Amino acid sequence: MFSGKKQDQQINPSEKMLTLSEFRRELGIPLVLAKKLIVWGEIEAVKAIDGTLRIAAPEVAVARILIGTPIKRAYLFVRALGPGLITGASDDDPGGIGTYSAVGAKFGMGILWMAFWLLPMMLAIQETCARIGIVTNNGLAAVLKKYFKKRTVMGAVLLLMIANIANIGADLGAMAASLNMVSGINYATGAIFFAVLIIFLEVFVKYHVYVKFLKWLTLSVFAYIIAGFMTHPNWISVFKNSFVPHVSLNKDYIFAMIAVFGTTITPYLFFWQASEEVEDGKMNHVSQKKKVIVERVSRMRTDVNAGMILANIVFFFIVLTTANVLFANGITNIDSAQDAALALRPLAGDYAFLLFALGIIGTGLLAVPILAGSGAYALSELMSWNSGLEEKFSQAKGFYLVIVFSIIVGLAMNFLGINPIAALYWSAFLNGVIALPLLAIIMKIGDDEKIMGKETNPTWVKIFGWSAVIATTVALIGMIIVSII
Numbered sequence: 001m002f003s004g005k006k007q008d009q010q011i012n013p014s015e016k017m018l019t020l021s022e023f024r025r026e027l028g029i030p031l032v033l034a035k036k037l038i039v040w041g042e043i044e045a046v047k048a049i050d051g052t053l054r055i056a057a058p059e060v061a062v063a064r065i066l067i068g069t070p071i072k073r074a075y076l077f078v079r080a081l082g083p084g085l086i087t088g089a090s091d092d093d094p095g096g097i098g099t100y101s102a103v104g105a106k107f108g109m110g111i112l113w114m115a116f117w118l119l120p121m122m123l124a125i126q127e128t129c130a131r132i133g134i135v136t137n138n139g140l141a142a143v144l145k146k147y148f149k150k151r152t153v154m155g156a157v158l159l160l161m162i163a164n165i166a167n168i169g170a171d172l173g174a175m176a177a178s179l180n181m182v183s184g185i186n187y188a189t190g191a192i193f194f195a196v197l198i199i200f201l202e203v204f205v206k207y208h209v210y211v212k213f214l215k216w217l218t219l220s221v222f223a224y225i226i227a228g229f230m231t232h233p234n235w236i237s238v239f240k241n242s243f244v245p246h247v248s249l250n251k252d253y254i255f256a257m258i259a260v261f262g263t264t265i266t267p268y269l270f271f272w273q274a275s276e277e278v279e280d281g282k283m284n285h286v287s288q289k290k291k292v293i294v295e296r297v298s299r300m301r302t303d304v305n306a307g308m309i310l311a312n313i314v315f316f317f318i319v320l321t322t323a324n325v326l327f328a329n330g331i332t333n334i335d336s337a338q339d340a341a342l343a344l345r346p347l348a349g350d351y352a353f354l355l356f357a358l359g360i361i362g363t364g365l366l367a368v369p370i371l372a373g374s375g376a377y378a379l380s381e382l383m384s385w386n387s388g389l390e391e392k393f394s395q396a397k398g399f400y401l402v403i404v405f406s407i408i409v410g411l412a413m414n415f416l417g418i419n420p421i422a423a424l425y426w427s428a429f430l431n432g433v434i435a436l437p438l439l440a441i442i443m444k445i446g447d448d449e450k451i452m453g454k455e456t457n458p459t460w461v462k463i464f465g466w467s468a469v470i471a472t473t474v475a476l477i478g479m480i481i482v483s484i485i
Contacts, residue, residue, distance in 0.1 A: 017054040020045075026060045029067065029077070032299040036080035042066055078215070081303050086214045086370070087126065087273045088307020093367030094174035094360045095167045096263045097224070098334075100315055103256045104322030105334040107248075109241035111256060112323065115316040116243050118264055121471070122308040124464035125439065128446035128457055129270045130300045133277030135293055135455045140274040141381035143445060150382070156438065157382055160267050161375040161406065163430045167268075168371050168410030175364035176414070178357040188415070194364065195411040202369045203400050206390055214369065220362020221314045223355040228317035230352045233324045242316075254478050255429065261472060262432030264315060268374040270438060273304075275377040279388055297455055321352075368407065376402035436472045443469065 018026065024034035037043040038053065043063055045053045067073045078085070103111050129140060136143050144153045176190035201210060247253070277300070326334060373389065380387035380399040387399040443465045446457040457465065 016057040018057060018060070020053045020055070023055045023060065023063075027063055027067065029073070030080075030302045032302045033077050033080040035295075035299060036076075037063060037066070078218075081215070081306055085218055085303060085307040085310070086211070086366070087269055087276065088218075088304070088309070088311040090269070090272075090363075090367040090370040093167065093371070094171040094178075094364045095367075096315070097318055097360060097363065098170065098174065099259055099263045100318040101322045101326075102334045103260055104319040105326040106332050107253065107256065108323040108327035109237065109320070110246045110248070111253075111260065112238070112241045112316065112319050113243060113245045114257065114260055114264075115312055115319065117245065118261070118315075119308070119312045120460075120464040121468040122265055122312060123305055124457075124461040125265055125442065125468055126269065126273055126304045126308055127301060127461055128442055128465055129273040130277050130304050131297060131452065131455055131457070132442070132445055133274035134281070134296050134300060135452050137278055137281065138274075139278055139377050139381045139387075140271045140442070141378040143274075143451070144441065145382055147445070147451075148441075153382055156434065157375070157378045159430070159434050160271065160378055161402075163434065164268050164371045164375045165406050165410050166413070166426070166430075168368055168406055169413030171364045171368050171371070172407075172411055173414045175361050178360040182354065182357050191411060191414050194368075195407050198365065198368050198372075199404055199407055202373065202389065202403055203393055208390065210369075210389060214366055217362055217366040218310070220359055220366065221310065223359030223362070224314050224321065225317045227352045227355045227359075228321045228324075230355075231321050231324045233320055238320060249478070254475060258432040258472075258475050259429045261475065262429055262435060264311070265435060265439075265468060266431045267434050267438055268371055268431075270442060271378045272370050272374040275374070275381075275387075279390065282388065282390065293455060321356075325352075368410075369403075372403040372406040372410075375406055376400070432472065433476065436469065436476065439465070439469045439472065 020031065020034055020038075024031050027034065038045045038055075043055060043059050043066075045055045045059075048054050067076060132138075132140060132143055141153060141157060144156070172191050172194055175194050176187045179185050179190040179194075180187050201213065205213075247257075277296075281296070322334065326332070376399050377387055379385075379402050380396070383398065385398040386396045388396060391399070393400050443457070443462070445451055446465070447462060449456055
């Protein structure tokens with residue numbers, strides 16, 4: 001006996017019924033999209049007595065028409081994705097673009113290999129954070145508070161916020177400089193405009209509306225992939241440098257490695273990912289039943305993988321572009337993302353310059369709210385304040401005031417004589433340092449059956465997650481050794 005998803009209904013006993021997995025295999029689409037087609041009401045489904053979904057075989061034909069062309073399929077897939085895609089794309093913020101541009105210009109393709117080696121670690125860490133959010137129904141700071149002293153967690157949260165604010169300042173500055181380059185609008189006016197716009201959207205627009213805005217901003221990162229192809233790289237040389245590590249045992253190179261690690265596997269993504277899984281669950285009114293959790297974890301992997309793979313590809317192409325154009329032409333000192341854009345103009349043409357510059361604005365609009373929001377979630381969870389982007393300002397004043405404070409202080413950095421670019425590079429390095437203890441704690445929580453039940457980390461996540469801990473430890477030790485020598 002089945003009951004309908006929205007209302008009770010009788011099923012023809014002779015009609016073949018498919019499970020959700022069988023349905024998605026028939027269509028050749030990811031599980032996350034198959035489920036969303038049902039949630040959106042495009043495909044009819046019913047619940048079996050055991051709580052699992054069943055879809056009548058004729059619905060496959062309906063779905064085939066719906067997904068239609070490859071473009072429509074791609075559109076629906078992006079629409080179906082959630083926190084993982086946004087988190088991954090935000091990893092390539094203007095600060096990250098500046099860091100990747102700097103190392104690409106300084107070391108050429110000698111650091112390109114890091115993209116390949118970091119990818120499985122990125123996937124493992126973000127999946128662990130998402131699992132923690134889904135299984136515990138709490139953000140990362142709230143979970144940490146249960147198992148560590150409040151003072152210890154407060155120290156980690158404050159370091160996170162300092163690094164985030166430095167990133168926000170650098171990002172707003174980069175966005176304003178890019179706007180000035182393409183339109184002539186005054187730098188100060190641009191920085192203030194972007195800060196006010198982001199505060200307004202994040203504080204006064206409900207999450208279920210705002211998240212759509214963030215999701216489609218992820219398209220801005222494709223500017224760097226296109227720019228990479230426009231520089232006509234020697235692909236044989238690219239592939240030679242993409243897989244085999246070329247480590248130079250000098251202070252600058254190791255510092256750059258830690259900075260790249262810190263801006264790629266960065267602490268604010270840990271906190272944002274877990275909190276947004278909780279927010280997503282609230283928005284969709286999902287229960288904490290074991291079967292629902294198992295299904296969410298399964299769908300989450302597609303989402304997280306899509307976001308992290310996209311972030312990694314963009315990282316790869318930014319390094320490739322700056323190495324192929326700037327390093328190859330003797331331009332080895334790049335202090336910011338906008339410097340990279342300007343340097344590309346005479347060497348790669350106006351279109352590459354424009355894509356690079358506009359990409360900075362798009363990624364900044366995506367990343368600054370996440371930088372401010374991740375710190376606000378962490379501090380609110382630690383202090384037991386009401387939090388959430390779906391809440392009204394009056395219901396979560398502390399949460400929203402942290403967001404406003406972070407953005408205003410970041411904006412002020414651009415007018416107080418503090419060099420936001422220097423702050424950015426050091427914040428990337430600081431992120432790498434902060435990440436080490438957090439990574440170890442996150443992996444320990446993800447492996448703990450008392451906390452995670454049966455949803456502990458799978459073997460591959462354990463291998464690459466702990467590999468990230470080991471790699472960061474070795475890099476930091478190497479940094480100390482070369483500094484002393």
